[in-house]
Amino acid sequence: MAWEIGPGVIELPDGARLRGRGLRDGAIPEPPPEWGLYLLGRPPADAPWPGRWLRCRDFSVPRDLADARSAFEEAHRRARDGVRVEVACGGGKGRTGVALACIAQLAGVPAHEATAWVRQRYDSRAVETPWQRRWVRRFAAGGSVPPAQRSSGRLD
Incomplete structure (x- = not known):
């Protein structure tokens, strides 16, 4: 079941909806995601739903373009299929924003x-x-x- 419009939820031009959030923000908002894409320097803690980890350090970008493209395409496909997809990093701003902007391009937003x-x-x-x-x-x-070009040196 797709996300309802609310905090952190964006609707792409093709109608797919994703929720972005920061993992350091505390409790998981309701309803929980059905699948997650996590951009972190190290694997995320186990979650009760399936997902995918994309290695990406804080204030940085994914190092592996092919892996990033595959992850973004999977998140987009699942969201288009009505799955509640969450995209998250530590703070929910930089890396989450990168992923959402790239997924938006897959949905038709010009680069x-x-x-x-x-x-x-x-x-x-x-x-x-x-x-x-x-x-x-x-x-x-x-x-x-x-x-x-640079990185904070922090793992996430």
Whole structure:
């Protein structure tokens, strides 16, 4: 059953809905997700629902473009099928914003508009760093997307 419109939930141009959140925000909002995509420096704690981990350190971008594209496509497909898909990272801003902006491109948002689109609909601080914004713009091309120029050094 798809998400109802509410806090953290965005509706893509194709009608698919996803919920973004920060894992450090505490309790899991109701209803719980049916599938999750987690962008973290280390594997997430076990959850009672299935999901996928995409290795991505705090303030950074995914290092493996093929894995990221596959994860974003899977999240988008599941959301289009009406599954309650959650996209999350530690704080729910940067990495979550990157994923939502890339998934939005899969749903038809132009690459050069994806960051602004997510900031308007999800969180005004989504996609936090210059290298995250550059990575989002280059995602649609499917070619070489460089890793972050710097990283905080933190694992998540």
